[in-house]
Amino acid sequence: MRILVTGGAGFIGSALVRHLIQNTEHEVLNLDKLTYAGNLESLQSIASDSRYEFVKADIVDQATVSTVLARFQPQAIMHLAAESHVDRSIDGPSDFIQTNIVGTYSLLEATRAYWHDLPEAQRQAFRFHHISTDEVYGDLHGVDDLFTETTPYAPSSPYSASKAASDHLVRAWQRTYGLPVLITNCSNNYGPFHFPEKLIPLVILNALAGKPLPVYGNGLQVRDWLYVEDHARALFKVVTEGVVGETYNIGGHNEQKNIDVVQGICSLLEELAPQKPQGVVHYADLITFVQDRPGHDLRYAIDAGKIERELGWVPEETFTSGLRKTVQWYLENLEWCRRVQDGSYQGERLGSTDIKDLIA
Structure with missing residues (x-):
């Protein structure tokens, strides 16, 4: 099968592309605009595979997508x-409106034609799989409530x-x-190649540098954490075995308070990176509580029972095992992190194809 992945140079997208090339026989075309979050270095392990191709393009450009x-x-x-x-999105919502709404519309129209x-x-065999987030459901107020596929939408942020x-x-x-679509809504992802502005890699790298570990508010916000490689397996299950028109929630069965995530990282670093920066006695001493973000949802939690019952998917990683793998990966790949932090990764093309090359 030939699978076109949009955003395949991003965190989840690159994990999916790696999974498809390393664990299936399918051909993959990765179409990505390469914004700040798109990093082709995350795909170096499969970049030379004959079943993989990268095209730099923007999904907002319907004519370009149609050509591809x-x-x-x-x-x-x-x-x-x-x-x-x-x-x-709070600081500048315009890009989110353009890419997530206008871009999805343009992609849908090109796909429909x-x-x-x-x-x-x-036509009968074709699938359009849209990957979304549990954040569309808004906030859970009870301690036992879970997001299901029928939970009403109540988004809180742009x-x-x-x-x-x-x-x-x-x-x-x-x-x-009549376009044959599938939708998945996932919980918070974590794992290798995560952009360092996100909570887990930010805490790891700040701790190693002896910098403050920022925690919003009181740190009691609860998230369900999903190891990104488990997510990639789930996405492949859905696109190949899911029922057209259905939605599947994908979660890690790993609810954690933000403060507990940060403290867990500090504990792992005490074990795995005992040589601390100058002046740091314990990594946890670097934890710093900062002003909460506007409209911050308190709790997300996914009921992933449907995808388990109907498609047989369950996560392989617990939060304990996944977090250890993640911290270890960052410790072993500090050069990748450095290139992201100093921006030099954005100069890499790694054999990419521009649309002008396709038309010429």
């Missing part, structure tokens, strides 16, 4: 391209509102035009 679809002829599209950082012209058997809008567009394109 016509040439590659995918049997499935897995749509991960998105702006995804809540703090950035491509799908419409396929032979009937290929980011989650833009993702909610994109989910609605995808469902509308199925109901109105």
Whole structure:
């Protein structure tokens, strides 16, 4: 099968592309705009594989996407391209509206035209898989409540509102035009190659540098943590075995308070990186509580029972095992981190193809 992945140079997208190339026989075209969060160095291990191709393009550019679809002829599209950082969406929501809403619309329209012209058997087999977030559901107020696939949407930030809008567009394109879609909503991902502005890598790298470890508010916000490689396996399950029109929630069964995540990282670093920066006695001494973000949801938690019952997927990593693997990976890949932090990673192309090369 030929699978087109949008946003395949991002954190979750690159994990998915690596999984597809390393563990399946499928061909993959990775279409990514390469914003600050797109890092081709995350794909070095598979970049030279004959079944993998990268095209630098923006999903907002419908004509470009149509050209790529016509040439590659995918049997499935897995749509991960998105702006995804809540703090950035609060500071500047425009990019989130453009990429997550307008971009998804443009991709849907290009896909609809491509799908419409396929032979009937290929039309029936085609899948459009839209990857979204549990943040569209808003906040859980009870300690036992869980997000299900029928939980009403109540987004709190410009980011989650833009993702909610994109989910609605995808469902509308199925109901109105018959496009065969699947939607997944996932909990907080963590693991290797995570951009250092996110909580877990930020805490690891700040601790190693002897810098403050910022924790919003009182640190009691609860998130369900999903190891990114478990997520990649789930996404492949859904696109190959999921029922058209269905939504599947993907969670790690790992609810943790933010403060406990930070303290857990500090404990692991005490063991795995005992040589501390000058002046640091205990890594946990660096924990610093900062002003909470506006509209900060207190608790997210996923009921992932449907994907387990219907598709047989369960996460392989516990939070304990996944966090240890993650901390160890960062300790062993500090050069990758340095190149992200100083921006030099953005100069890498690694054999990418621009759309002008396709048209020439």
